[in-house]
Structure formats: C-alpha cells, structure tokens
Amino acid sequence: MLDWVLVLAPYRKDAAYMTSLLLEHGIRAQAATAEDLGDRLAELPGVVVVTHEALNPAAIKVIAQFLADQPNWSEIPIVILLDRAAPARQIQSALTAAWPRSRQTFHQRPVAALELVSGIQSALLTRFRQREVRDYLERETELRLELNHRVKNILASVISIFQMTRRGATSIDGLSEDFAGRLSALSNVHAVAFDEGADEIALDQVVGATFAPYRSQERSAIQISGPAVLVSRAAGTTLALCLHELATNAIKYGALSTPEGHVAVTWDLSPAPDPVLTMHWAETGGPPVVEPTRVGYGTRYMRSALTGLFGSRPTFAFAPEGLRFMAQAPLSRLTQTPRSS
C-alpha cells in the first residue's frame, strides 16, 4: 500500500520502535513531534497513531484543527494507545467530542505487535476506501463539467440550426417543418453514436439512421452501398446533417418527389496508405432538374460544413437526369477524435 502512517509517540523511543515495527510489515511510517505535528498532518497521512503521552491540550487542538480542515471525503482513522490504568471510557468520550470526523480505535497498552499491526492495516484499508470515494467524487465533478459542456454545445448547435432555418423560411409551416426535420436528423445521429458507445461510428450506421424515416415505403428508393468505414462522432454528425439536406431536397424537388425516382448513396475508399474517402449522391428518374436561382440553407450548410470537414469544397452537379453530389477527403480528416481536457 502506498499510504503512510504518522506516529505521535513522544515517550522515549516509542516512535522509533513503532515506525520500525510497521516498516518490517511493509507499512511506511513517520514520527511527528509536538512542534511539527501540524505540518506533518498537512501532508495528509493515511492513518494517525497517537499514544497516551501525546494527548495534551495543545496536540489535541492541532489535530482537531486538522480534522476541521479535512476535505469532505475524509474521515481520517486515528489509532489511540492508552495506558492500562487510564480511565478509558472518559478519554474515549472526550476524544469523540474533540475530534469529530475521525475514525477512532483504541488499544490498551501493552499492545501486542501483531494486534497493533493488524489494527493499523485495517485503518489503512478504511483510508484506502475513503480515497476511492475521493477519486469517485473527482470523476463525478469532471463528468458534470463535461456534461455541461456538451449540453451547451448541443444547445448552441440547435440555436444555429434554428437561426439559419429562420433566415430562409417563407412561412411558419415551412419553418417548423424544416426545423423539426433538422432536429430529428441531429437526434437520430446522436442516438446512433450513443448506441455504439464509442468515439467512432460506422458510416453505414450514420447513413442508415439518416434515411430510416424515408425507407418505410414498400419500395426502396434509396440504395446505400459502401465499404465499412469508421468516422469520428463529429464527422458522422456533419455527414448525417448533410445527407438529411440532400434527402429533403430530393423529396421536395428531386428524384424522391416521384414514384419512379431513385437515389444512390455510395462511398468508396482508395487503397492504403492514406486512404481517401469519396462520397457520391446520384438521383435518377425524377423530374427534370432545374438549377435553383437562390442558394438555400442546404447547399450553403453543406458547402460550409463539408469544406471545413473534408478540407475541400464539395461539388454539386445539376445534371438533367438528376442532382449529383460528390465530396472527397482523406479518411484521416474524418477519424480525428479530439479529447477535450
């Protein structure tokens, strides 16, 4: 055990005897004097051993002050060795009152070496559990900060989606439909990322979750194919939101607005090393494509987001037979998973 014991035993060689006894049993121990007691306690020992002779008002006060200043997880074990003739019960109740938030165990001298060592070992174990609680509390604080940070980021994303959707909206119904659709896309990809329980998610899961709302019809108008690829959660989210824009556009104006129309979503990886991911979206069988006169949310978002994520601008081709879209990036750009501090 890495923890250590502070021994306050002023009578003759008691302290030296006890520290060497404990050392023989693999327990680190250090002696304190009345003068340096406060400083030694500040080094946060695992257990304190106090002998009868040390129990003077000044030392009791120093220990009481240390106990009052303890962090909330701490109830330090104190092993107290009393003289056989001493009024044990009286001392016990006085110390219980003077030293709250400590785990006191009493022994009557002479104490057999085995009894003392095992008593201190058991006190160290108590202390070990307390330190585990401390680690747990620290971890919980960290998690709460991390959660707060993530919630803020999600809210910031939602506000951005809302503000940008509002800009392009021409009616309340249009606004609510577009906003709800974009939030669902965000929510669906979040669910996938959470289910996978990892920092990376499979691209086909991202694509599948994004198109799930549109695939309930008998015919499968959307064909999805590509090799197994893992991307970071952030990249997966951006891709899902882009695919959502393409899908809603296809439903409103493109191939998915007619029963005969089809969409193929495909991706491919170039050979290693440094594989490059290429994603294609190709619509066929829809009404003749007319290049829009106004650049809407979808196109602007995809340009902005994919240029950032992929490092190059995506291309849109308003081919007469159907909209085509292509984006390409080194896979390494899509797999970076930052670890926030």
Add this chain to the structure above:
Amino acid sequence: MTANRPLRIFYLEDNPLIVFHVEAMIEDLGHIFAGSLASFSDLKASIDGIEMDAALVDIDLADGATGPAAAAWLYERGIVSLFISGQEHIAAEHAAVSLGTISKPIALDEFAAKMELLQIAIRSKS
C-alpha cells in the same frame, strides 16, 4: 458600423453548424468572413494563406483544448481574438491573450457588442 471599415474575421471552430451561423452573423454586421478551420494545427499550417484582421476562437478544437494556445499564437502575430465558448472559466484564465469571451450558446446582442469592441480595439491600434 457605418463609418467603420469592415473587418476580416476568421473563425477557429470545429462545429460546422456554429461556423455556418457565425459566418452569417459576421456578414449581417457588415464584416467579411475570412474563413474557418477546425484545429490549431490546421491554422498553423495555413496561416500564410489567410487574410484576417481578427479571429474568433473556440476553446475545444479538433486537436484538443488548443484554443487558448491558438489565441496566444495569434496574439504574438499581432492578431486580436475573442473566445467563443461555453467554458467561460477557462477563457477567463487566458484573458492576457484575448480581448474577451462571447458565451456559447451565442446571443446576437452579445455577439454584435463584442464585434464593436473588436473594431474599437483594432482602430485604436492602427
């Protein structure tokens, strides 16, 4: 805004949705969006190709919590920056290298006010 020269504002941020929104806010206020990158390492690699008067910087980027280091790096190059972050307590620790913090989620009023602050700071520098 009126008599002021528009600023070229660069944005270091790894959330594309927020970049998208901030880009529009920058342009609404009459400034010029000078581009965006997702990590400090990308910024270092492409600084020569970016023309900016000021930068907006997130704390957590695609290469970790490198925003404060990026702000300090820009500061050394004479470029003023503002943090945009929900981790205001971390941003506050790096006040020496930045003009301030815009809280996340971003409120338009605060954003506009801080952009004016940027403009005043840059005008008084030149």
